[in-house]
Amino acid sequence: MEPFYTDPASQYKALVAEVVLAAVRPGDALVLASFNQSQPGAPSPKALLAAQVDDKSPRAAVASALAALATAKKPGGALADTDLGEAVGVAMGTALGGKPGLIWLFTNNKNSPNNDQATAQRNREFYELIHHGGDIKKALAFPLHMPVRGRYSANGLMIYVFAIKDEGARELDALMRSGRLQKVITEPPARLKPLDQDTVRLLPVKVENVPGVAFSTQPNGTLRADIDAGATAAAAAPASGAGADGGANTGANIGTSSGQPATHAARIGWRLENTIYPYTITSARIEARSVLAGARTPIRLGADTVDGLAPGKSQPLSSSMQLPVAHLPGKWSLEAVKAAGSAAVLPGAIELQLSEQKLELSQAFRQRMAALFPGDPLPDIFTPPSQVQGSRAVLPLEVRMRYGLAPLMALLGGIAALLALAGGLALAAGRTRKVQVTVEGETRTLHTKAGTSQPLHDRAGNKVAELKTTMFGHTLTDLREGAQVRLGR
Incomplete structure (x- = not known):
C-alpha cells in the first residue's frame, strides 16, 4: 500500500x-x-x-x-x-x-x-x-x-x-x-x-395472452396476470382442439376433465440474463415451475440447458405456463360481491432452478484484473468453490381476478326487491278490509285487518263462530254445531 x-x-x-x-x-x-x-x-x-x-x-x-x-x-x-x-x-x-x-x-x-x-x-x-x-x-x-x-x-x-x-x-x-x-x-x-442464488433472472419480453387473461410486468419486476371473472367458467368447459399438455395449442383456454382444477395457459417469451458478474455460466441445466396457492406446477421450457452465458448477457427462452384459476373465487361468490369493482389477488412466484452449474471467470474480467494488478496471479478468491453446482432465481408472480359490478348490482337489486315486497306486505297488513257475513239469515258488514280474529254472535248474544283474517283472505273457525253462519250474503 x-x-x-x-x-x-x-x-x-x-x-x-x-x-x-x-x-x-x-x-x-x-x-x-x-x-x-x-x-x-x-x-x-x-x-x-x-x-x-x-x-x-x-x-x-x-x-x-x-x-x-x-x-x-x-x-x-x-x-x-x-x-x-x-x-x-x-x-x-x-x-x-x-x-x-x-x-x-x-x-x-x-x-x-x-x-x-x-x-x-x-x-x-x-x-x-x-x-x-x-x-x-x-x-x-x-x-x-x-x-x-x-x-x-x-x-x-x-x-x-x-x-x-x-x-x-x-x-x-x-x-x-x-x-x-x-x-x-x-x-x-x-x-x-453467494454464488448459488439469483445467478440469472427472467425478463418477460413477449406474452401471447389467453382470451380473458392479460399479462403485464410491473415496475418492481413482478409478472402480473389479470383474469376476467368470466374466464373461470370458460376454462372449466373443454376447449375445442386444446392439447392436454398445452404444447402446440398454447395460447388457447385449456379444458379440464371432471375433478381437475380449471387452468389457463399462455406462451411467454423471456430473456434469460446472467446476473452473476464476473462469472460466465459455461453450462447448466434449467427447469422452472410456478408456485400458486400451494400448488407447484412445472413450466414447459423451450430449452433445458444454458451454455456460455457471459455476465450481463442474455439468451432467449420460450415457455408454456398454466395458471390455476380454480383457487380464485367464482364470479357469483360472496368474495366476488365483496371485491366488486376491484380484484382478488393470488400471490405466487416463478422459480427457476439451475443444476449441474459450471462457472468460470469471464475473459473480460481476467483482462481487467491483469491491467489493474499486473504481474500478480489472479487471486484464488475469484475461483468459484467446487460445491457451488446449482442456483435458484425467483420471479414474483401475481394472479388477479377482476370482478365487475354485476354481482354487487344483482345483490343490491335482490335486496331492493325484498324490501319492496316487505313494504307491500306491511301496507297490506295494515289496511282495513270489509267483509260480509250472514248469521241466521242476517247479513252483516264487518271491518277487519289481516292477522286478527273477530267473534260472531247470534241474536241472543251467543258466540256461533270466529272470523279470521289473513293476508290472503277470510275464514270462519270455531263454528258452533248447528249454527247458520256463512261468508257473504
Whole structure:
C-alpha cells in the first residue's frame, strides 16, 4: 500500500472517506481501523475512530482519523506484511462483537515485495473464510483503477464489503438499491458470495395472452396476470382442439376433465440474463415451475440447458405456463360481491432452478484484473468453490381476478326487491278490509285487518263462530254445531 500513501496525487484517503459517508446513516456505529499483520506487542487491526453516527455528517471526524494514516512497518524498518483474513476475523469478533453489520476492506490485494512468503497460505485462508464462513452471508469486491507511484507503483485498488449475518445482508441490499454507493464507485461489483442464488433472472419480453387473461410486468419486476371473472367458467368447459399438455395449442383456454382444477395457459417469451458478474455460466441445466396457492406446477421450457452465458448477457427462452384459476373465487361468490369493482389477488412466484452449474471467470474480467494488478496471479478468491453446482432465481408472480359490478348490482337489486315486497306486505297488513257475513239469515258488514280474529254472535248474544283474517283472505273457525253462519250474503 506504500504508493497509495506517499504519492501526492493519490486519491486513496479521499475515496475511503466518500465510501464511508455513502455507507453510513444516522444511528449507525462506525469503526475505522488500519490493519497489516499482528506482531508481538503490535496487534492488528488498530482502531482509528469509533463513533455513533448522528444527524451531523461524520466527514470531519473521518478525515481527521485518516489524515495520520501512513505505511505500516515492522520493527527494523521493513514494510509490514498483510493478513486479510485476520483483519476480517477480528472485525467480526471485536468491532462488530458478533453482531450483524457490514465490514469494508480497502487493499491493493497483494503483499509487499520480498516479505513473508506465507502470504499465499494466508490468502487461501482468506478465501476459506469468505466462501465457507457461515456468518458471511454476502461478499462483493470492487476492483478500481487507481494508478499511484512511490517507492513502488500500483495500478489498482480493491474494495471488499462483507455482509455479516442475515441482517447485514439486508443492509447491503438496501445500500445497493439506494444508489448512494454508485455515486462514489461507478464500477459494477464483482460477486464473491453467494454464488448459488439469483445467478440469472427472467425478463418477460413477449406474452401471447389467453382470451380473458392479460399479462403485464410491473415496475418492481413482478409478472402480473389479470383474469376476467368470466374466464373461470370458460376454462372449466373443454376447449375445442386444446392439447392436454398445452404444447402446440398454447395460447388457447385449456379444458379440464371432471375433478381437475380449471387452468389457463399462455406462451411467454423471456430473456434469460446472467446476473452473476464476473462469472460466465459455461453450462447448466434449467427447469422452472410456478408456485400458486400451494400448488407447484412445472413450466414447459423451450430449452433445458444454458451454455456460455457471459455476465450481463442474455439468451432467449420460450415457455408454456398454466395458471390455476380454480383457487380464485367464482364470479357469483360472496368474495366476488365483496371485491366488486376491484380484484382478488393470488400471490405466487416463478422459480427457476439451475443444476449441474459450471462457472468460470469471464475473459473480460481476467483482462481487467491483469491491467489493474499486473504481474500478480489472479487471486484464488475469484475461483468459484467446487460445491457451488446449482442456483435458484425467483420471479414474483401475481394472479388477479377482476370482478365487475354485476354481482354487487344483482345483490343490491335482490335486496331492493325484498324490501319492496316487505313494504307491500306491511301496507297490506295494515289496511282495513270489509267483509260480509250472514248469521241466521242476517247479513252483516264487518271491518277487519289481516292477522286478527273477530267473534260472531247470534241474536241472543251467543258466540256461533270466529272470523279470521289473513293476508290472503277470510275464514270462519270455531263454528258452533248447528249454527247458520256463512261468508257473504
